[in-house]
Amino acid sequence: TWSPNDRTQIRECVEYAILEAGYRHIDTAYLYGCEDQVGEAVRNAIATGKVTREELFITTKVWPTFHKHMEHGLDLSLKVSGLDYFDLVLVHWPIPIKCDSDDGKPFRPTNEDGYIPRDTSSDHITMYQQLEKCLENGKAKAIGVSNYSIPKLESLLKECKYVPAVNQCELHPLLPRRDLCDFCTSKGIVMTSYFPFGGDGAPILKNEAIAEIAKKYSVSSSTILLSYHVNLGVSVVPKSFKPHRIKLNGKIVYLQKDDLEKLIDIGREKPHKFNNINFDVDLEFGKEDW
Numbered sequence: 001t002w003s004p005n006d007r008t009q010i011r012e013c014v015e016y017a018i019l020e021a022g023y024r025h026i027d028t029a030y031l032y033g034c035e036d037q038v039g040e041a042v043r044n045a046i047a048t049g050k051v052t053r054e055e056l057f058i059t060t061k062v063w064p065t066f067h068k069h070m071e072h073g074l075d076l077s078l079k080v081s082g083l084d085y086f087d088l089v090l091v092h093w094p095i096p097i098k099c100d101s102d103d104g105k106p107f108r109p110t111n112e113d114g115y116i117p118r119d120t121s122s123d124h125i126t127m128y129q130q131l132e133k134c135l136e137n138g139k140a141k142a143i144g145v146s147n148y149s150i151p152k153l154e155s156l157l158k159e160c161k162y163v164p165a166v167n168q169c170e171l172h173p174l175l176p177r178r179d180l181c182d183f184c185t186s187k188g189i190v191m192t193s194y195f196p197f198g199g200d201g202a203p204i205l206k207n208e209a210i211a212e213i214a215k216k217y218s219v220s221s222s223t224i225l226l227s228y229h230v231n232l233g234v235s236v237v238p239k240s241f242k243p244h245r246i247k248l249n250g251k252i253v254y255l256q257k258d259d260l261e262k263l264i265d266i267g268r269e270k271p272h273k274f275n276n277i278n279f280d281v282d283l284e285f286g287k288e289d290w
């Protein structure tokens, strides 16, 4: 439910996704400024009698400007959405961002170098530990992380009480991150792919190697990109505002092993990350640590 500009259509798209296209997993975040529309869509969908709350799986994320009070961040998401609980709550990014306000804003302050300034008085482990309390008090049915690297997960796993259920990261054939996926699988952490098409404007759909595989299966490149994840045991959260694409994105095909290998090979040598959010340099692990 992330949209960089127009956020007016999200309620109707979520309703369409649930009622007409069979979606059950909806991914949102406090950052996206649309949890009100997601909550309304969920209530409207339930009111039709076609789906129950228990059948739906609603994920949200607490933005790291709330690093001192993550439960308060989640409380705001609950209030805005009008939901009684979220099925999954993620630490949105492992990097605490400087913030003095109560509402977590500004979300992306910038320092004189143009970077989003990190608050070094906290860390990703402390943020996650606060969500563990939300698991215990029932505000979240499950908790997890987003944009966590292997070193971050290793340090978190040493300190946490509950293993994160999910790590949601940018993943697609141009950024296969098989090491991260294998690490997560070995620890019982489900990977979720965001930016399955490369984000706004869907740049990965122009890739010729993917188009060739799509031709072989007589499906669209978008179907290949989503099937890639499902075939690898990764969940995936595509976004579209167009009804026919919302439906199309529910279609998954079985991929032959050699085609799956071809897809992984596309980004093996030179992985490409589309999300270029400008966090302050990570002194410990280097800039690429997310």
Ligand SMILES: NC(=O)C1=CN([C@@H]2O[C@H](COP(=O)(O)OP(=O)(O)OC[C@H]3O[C@@H](n4cnc5c(N)ncnc54)[C@H](OP(=O)(O)O)[C@@H]3O)[C@@H](O)[C@H]2O)C=CC1
Binding pocket: 001, 002, 003, 027, 028, 092, 146, 147, 168, 169, 193, 194, 195, 196, 197, 198, 199, 200, 201, 202, 205, 222, 237, 238, 239, 240, 241, 242, 245, 248, 249, 275
């Ligand atoms: N945890 C995190 O830090 C992040 C999480 N996310 C989550 O991941 C979701 C997906 O990422 P998002 O940024 O939306 O980018 P996506 O990779 O899902 O791409 C969205 C773009 O693809 C287009 N598109 C969708 N389906 C098709 C199709 N079948 N054929 C052609 N074009 C298509 C959309 O256009 P149109 O709408 O016109 O169809 C839109 O321009 C977000 O909405 C958000 O929930 C995203 C970024 C970071």
Ligand SMILES: O=C1Nc2ccccc2C1=O
Binding pocket: 002, 029, 031, 092, 275, 276, 277
């Ligand atoms: O959730 C997010 N969606 C985004 C889109 C662009 C850049 C960063 C983000 C997020 O953190």
